[in-house]
Amino acid sequence: MKKLTTALILAATLLGETALIAPVRAVTALPELVVAGSVSVGSVSTVPAPGSTVQAPSSAEGQLLARLNQIRAAGVNCPERGPRPATAALRLAAPHAAAALRQASYMAQSGEVSHIGPGGTTPRVRAASSGIQTVSVTEIIYLGSRLDPEAAVQWWLHSPLHCSIMTDGRYTTAGASVVRGDRGTAYVMVLTSTPK
Numbered sequence: 001m002k003k004l005t006t007a008l009i010l011a012a013t014l015l016g017e018t019a020l021i022a023p024v025r026a027v028t029a030l031p032e033l034v035v036a037g038s039v040s041v042g043s044v045s046t047v048p049a050p051g052s053t054v055q056a057p058s059s060a061e062g063q064l065l066a067r068l069n070q071i072r073a074a075g076v077n078c079p080e081r082g083p084r085p086a087t088a089a090l091r092l093a094a095p096h097a098a099a100a101l102r103q104a105s106y107m108a109q110s111g112e113v114s115h116i117g118p119g120g121t122t123p124r125v126r127a128a129s130s131g132i133q134t135v136s137v138t139e140i141i142y143l144g145s146r147l148d149p150e151a152a153v154q155w156w157l158h159s160p161l162h163c164s165i166m167t168d169g170r171y172t173t174a175g176a177s178v179v180r181g182d183r184g185t186a187y188v189m190v191l192t193s194t195p196k
Contacts, residue, residue: 060147060149060178060187061097061176061177061178063149063150064149064152064153064176064178064187064189065090065092065174065176065189067149067150067153068090068153068166068174068189069089069090071153071157071166071167072086072087072088072089072090072166072167073086073087073089074086075087075167076157076163076166076167078157078160078163078164078167079158079159079160079163080160081160081163081164084163084164084167085167085169087167087168087169088169088172090171090172090173090174090191091172091173091174092173092174092175093132093173093174093175094175095127095130095131095132095175096127096130096132096173096174096175096176096190096191096192097175097176097177097190098130098131098175099123099126099127099129099130099132099139099175099190100139100175100176100177100188100189100190101177101179101188102117102118102121102126102129102130103115103117103123103126103139103141103177103186103188104141104177104178104179104186104187104188105177105179105181105186106118106186107141107143107179107181107183107184107186107188108143108179108180108181108182108183108184108185108186109181109182109183110183111143111183111184112143113141113142113143114141115139115141123137123138123139123190124137126139126190127190127192132190132192132195133195134173134192134193134194134195135193135194136170136171136192136193137190137191137192137193138165138171138190138191138192139188139189139190139191140156140162140165140166140188140189140191141186141187141188141189142155142156142186142187143183143184143185143186143187144184144185144187145184145185146185147178147180147185148185149178149187152187165191166191168191170193171191171192171193172192172193172194173191173192173193173194173195174189174190174191174192175189175190176188176189176190
């Protein structure tokens with residue numbers, strides 16, 4: 001398998017609080033991710049000790065999640081679906097980021113834009129294998145040629161289905177992953193409703 005060059009897992013609350021970041025430099029097997037080395041994205045430049053926290057306002061995942069919560073707070077007019085009212089911010093969670101990382105790693109390596117992952121896994125299967133217990137789970141995905149979180153957000157906003165998902169008030173928790181690989185930069189967000 002080809003090595004992925006950079007990934008960050010955003011695994012805790014952002015937007016005024018701290019976030020736990022686990023950078024991944026070399027991923028050679030998909031179900032068992034290997035953490036090695038350090039990366040430099042924005043102000044994050046080293047692998048933190050287990051359980052430590054760092055500020056990550058400039059990480060690609062942080063940008064995605066902050067932007068999603070801005071959109072939810074303001075409300076938006078989705079194409080073909082009309083106005084979507086403002087709704088509560090999403091609570092960010094580590095299991096969601098882990099589920100997002102699995103699919104983002106697969107997409108960046110394979111170059112496929114798909115909700116079907118390694119071994120035929122689906123968003124629900126990846127969420128459950130990450131410890132998420134919920135009534136409703138969805139993911140939104142994008143594959144671009146460069147690191148540009150706003151390009152992913154704009155694509156989702158111009159898609160009637162993705163725009164509706166992003167602003168759906170039943171979703172209360174989220175996680176994101178952005179992985180740069182040989183076949184592109186994959187953006188994956190996993191959103192769920194209130195846990196069971």
